[in-house]
Amino acid sequence: MSVPEKYKLKCDISIPERYKHHVLTNAEKPNIPACNVKTIPGDMTERGCAFAGSRGVVGGPIGDCIQIIHSPAGCAWYQWGTRRNLSAVYAWAGQDTLCNDSHNRRRAITTDLQEKDVVFGGMEKLEKTCFEAWRLIPGAAGILIYTTCTSGLIGDDCYSVARRVEKKIGRPVFVIDAPGFSGVSQSTGHHHFNVQFYDQMLEYRKKCPEVCMKKDEMGPYDIAIIGEFNMDWDLVYIKPLFEKLGCRIVSVFTGGERMENLLKIPDVKLNVLHCQRSCTYISKLIKEGFQVPYIDASFFGIEQTASALRGVADFFGSQKMKEKAEQIIEEEIRCITPAIDFYREKLTGKKVGMYVGGPRVWHWQRVMKELGMEVVFSMCTFAHEDDYEKINARSKNGLFVVDNPNEFEIEECLEKFKPDLFLTGLKEKYLCRKLGVPTVNSHSYEKGPYACFRGMVNFARDIYQGVYAPVWKFVNL
Numbered sequence: 001m002s003v004p005e006k007y008k009l010k011c012d013i014s015i016p017e018r019y020k021h022h023v024l025t026n027a028e029k030p031n032i033p034a035c036n037v038k039t040i041p042g043d044m045t046e047r048g049c050a051f052a053g054s055r056g057v058v059g060g061p062i063g064d065c066i067q068i069i070h071s072p073a074g075c076a077w078y079q080w081g082t083r084r085n086l087s088a089v090y091a092w093a094g095q096d097t098l099c100n101d102s103h104n105r106r107r108a109i110t111t112d113l114q115e116k117d118v119v120f121g122g123m124e125k126l127e128k129t130c131f132e133a134w135r136l137i138p139g140a141a142g143i144l145i146y147t148t149c150t151s152g153l154i155g156d157d158c159y160s161v162a163r164r165v166e167k168k169i170g171r172p173v174f175v176i177d178a179p180g181f182s183g184v185s186q187s188t189g190h191h192h193f194n195v196q197f198y199d200q201m202l203e204y205r206k207k208c209p210e211v212c213m214k215k216d217e218m219g220p221y222d223i224a225i226i227g228e229f230n231m232d233w234d235l236v237y238i239k240p241l242f243e244k245l246g247c248r249i250v251s252v253f254t255g256g257e258r259m260e261n262l263l264k265i266p267d268v269k270l271n272v273l274h275c276q277r278s279c280t281y282i283s284k285l286i287k288e289g290f291q292v293p294y295i296d297a298s299f300f301g302i303e304q305t306a307s308a309l310r311g312v313a314d315f316f317g318s319q320k321m322k323e324k325a326e327q328i329i330e331e332e333i334r335c336i337t338p339a340i341d342f343y344r345e346k347l348t349g350k351k352v353g354m355y356v357g358g359p360r361v362w363h364w365q366r367v368m369k370e371l372g373m374e375v376v377f378s379m380c381t382f383a384h385e386d387d388y389e390k391i392n393a394r395s396k397n398g399l400f401v402v403d404n405p406n407e408f409e410i411e412e413c414l415e416k417f418k419p420d421l422f423l424t425g426l427k428e429k430y431l432c433r434k435l436g437v438p439t440v441n442s443h444s445y446e447k448g449p450y451a452c453f454r455g456m457v458n459f460a461r462d463i464y465q466g467v468y469a470p471v472w473k474f475v476n477l
């Protein structure tokens, strides 16, 4: 359904195909824009590539593996200074060791493919790079090899290299084949990582059954948290809540996690799925393959975090756990209420625009309501139909939504809807500053964590500081 005339963006007159990507929400009869399709030539999308989704998003946060990018050096840029998916695997802080086995965000390794490798093949170089990296970083728990557009086009058989290296080093060596061109956005890379990691994990568990959890090590309330990437230490707030509930968190897929724990995910009793865009795939595969169910959860905001805790307690069905959940919720709410009340009073009635990948746009509709703010438009980089269904269900009717926006659309929406704040990323923040609109980094946060009850206070504080920063008084446009 097309949007009424007054919502037609002028910047798209020359690319009318864009209008299919614009809708107004409707909770009863959801309006889904054209989505998860190719960006048309000439449209300056803000999207990333499939490789960004596999390496940058899902694989990147794994803490203790060597991650090798089989590419020209340029692609390896994605490893640096981008997404703050932090890792707590700092073994040197322990008693008996001097080594630091957290490689996440600290090392950038690439095969540095050159023209001659494109002509003659890059497999030899890849093998050499694996062994060189292994020699330089002896404590690593395994190797992840990522293909890119270049290695994908050459057609190198990375799996045969991986098998040879794995034999020699005696640790898992997985290949994630998601060349940048293999899909329409980073979302395809999430999918490839999920499926390929699952397959290779399965194979490895068969080959080396000692990596699986033994029967007597299993607990009745073992869970894994899936699709949680420890942005700016989100796990510091997420983990204790579930531990207090009585669960044991065996693994996180993949925030700051160790390979040995990732290999044990199929041995848990329940998977708690946070990012339902990037990681539903592996949750479904584990459910089918190992009969481990999963539940959807959101760790943002008061109401949603409370229902995540209740959901897990209900799943296990223990009365004690249900009571514990209520107790935790009550305590946490009591603890954050004075702060939240302060921010709510300051923020009530303020208008907010939102542009994130997809899930956060629906995770945060209710969070904004909890802060008394009004969402005036929303945009998603790579959302699929199910994300837009959730956006329709959770936002006010008639919210203007744009799929895969370009810079001109963002600019026009900022001018048209005049938000007091734009929840968005780093690329867009400069445009916003020029237009006098404050932003909060919605991908890796300003001063996180933002997850759960206490994270909500940090989120509210950053929003408040953004909106009320005195500098905006001097912007006169």
Ligand code: CFM
Binding pocket: 057, 083, 186, 229, 231, 275, 276, 277, 278, 356, 357, 358, 359, 360, 361, 381, 442, 443, 444
């Ligand atoms: Fe999931 Fe994410 Fe997101 Fe995402 Fe992303 Fe992200 Fe995002 Mo940035 S995994 S889909 S590909 S919730 S990096 S932590 S904030 S665009 S909405």
